[in-house]
């Protein structure tokens with residue numbers, strides 16, 4: 463059967479594909495209508511499962527009118543099972559890493575699994591261009607937007623696409639925090655040379671959530687040099703952040719200006735249609751039976767971010783399993799009831815928040831909406847904005863507008879400020895807890 467497959471695929475695939483995917487694979491055994499096949503890497507496994515497995519099933523019918531299903535295994539897994547432990551430990555760990563593992567990519571975050579729609583169309587198009595012509599068109603590509611809107615997904619999709627094309631490409635995905643930690647460790651362990659070699663020799667560097675470089679002087683310095691080396695050798699850099707470069711506090715001006723050299727694209731929240739499409743794709747991937755009206759109901763209930771949308775789907779699914787009932791709109795409504803209540807408080811308005819906060823701090827609502835910079839007013843104003851963002855579903859521009867026409871970046875800054883203070887400042891923790899409680903009643 464294997465010989466039959468080889469011959470068939472040789473005709474079907476281009477020579478390079480055939481060498482890459484088929485010649486590297488090794489048939490292990492045919493048992494209980496399953497053919498066990500070992501492949502060298504996770505990338506191969508993924509490719510086999512996506513593109514070749516169904517062809518094998520079809521070929522089996524052609525071959526002997528029988529049903530044979532391929533089971534694709536990693537060579538490293540097969541070896542582990544059959545070889546004595548002493549032999550495997552001789553190999554350095556890095557030699558066994560697959561390209562996907564070495565690049566730190568999540569196998570789920572591909573272009574195939576990414577749904578495009580309003581809010582991400584432009585970012586998606588830019589990501590595609592960059593993956594097709596790395597280092598030439600948009601360098602760096604800077605993707606920014608709120609949490610859970612698909613920045614990490616899209617960024618990693620670029621890495622996948624590049625590796626699909628060229629499994630030898632040196633791709634590296636890293637969060638800005640890990641980059642900072644690696645850098646600090648390299649200083650402590652006197653391995654800066656290795657660190658530099660590691661980051662300055664990649665073909666594609668993906669640095670996620672770059673806003674966490676704020677306040678990290680040494681790391682910014684190091685990244686500046688990494689950036690320059692890669693840029694000058696026409697290697698592609700992709701960055702993400704929750705905001706534009708110039709809105710990141712304490713980011714060195716020279717980095718801000720470099721980050722703007724290429725293209726900055728934002729991702730905004732998906733509209734109802736896109737949210738429904740995302741849910742549908744997810745439901746299909748997970749083999750869930752959900753009628754379309756229930757899908758759009760779920761999509762209509764969660765409008766902030768895709769991660770929460772996915773969470774809602776999981777919740778509805780679990781609820782249906784627990785109650786042994788099919789998923790319908792009313793079941794979804796029941797399952798999502800608490801979720802909605804816990805997040806935004808129904809009926810709570812920015813008006814009410816301003817009134818309560820003003821009363822609590824003994825200032826006036828006009829003070830909160832005004833521009834005076836006294837310390838006694840600035841803090842209550844920032845707390846009121848923070849609460850408006852936390853407890854209502856108002857957008858940043860809307861909050862700014864209700865606070866006497868302030869810019870959305872001012873609101874963002876205030877929210878960040880309070881979120882930071884809440885981690886350390888006991889008085890503010892106390893105040894915010896009290897205010898939240900009084901707003902609930």
Ligand code: ADP
Nearest residue numbers: 575576577609610611612613614615740768769
């Ligand atoms: P961010 O990095 O912007 O916070 P992520 O990339 O981590 O967001 O996305 C959160 C989750 O939502 C992930 O599971 C991701 O796969 C999913 N997701 C986001 N946008 C999309 C999309 N357009 N299509 C499919 N899945 C998406």
Ligand code: MG
Nearest residue numbers: 613614615670
């Ligand atoms: Mg992310």
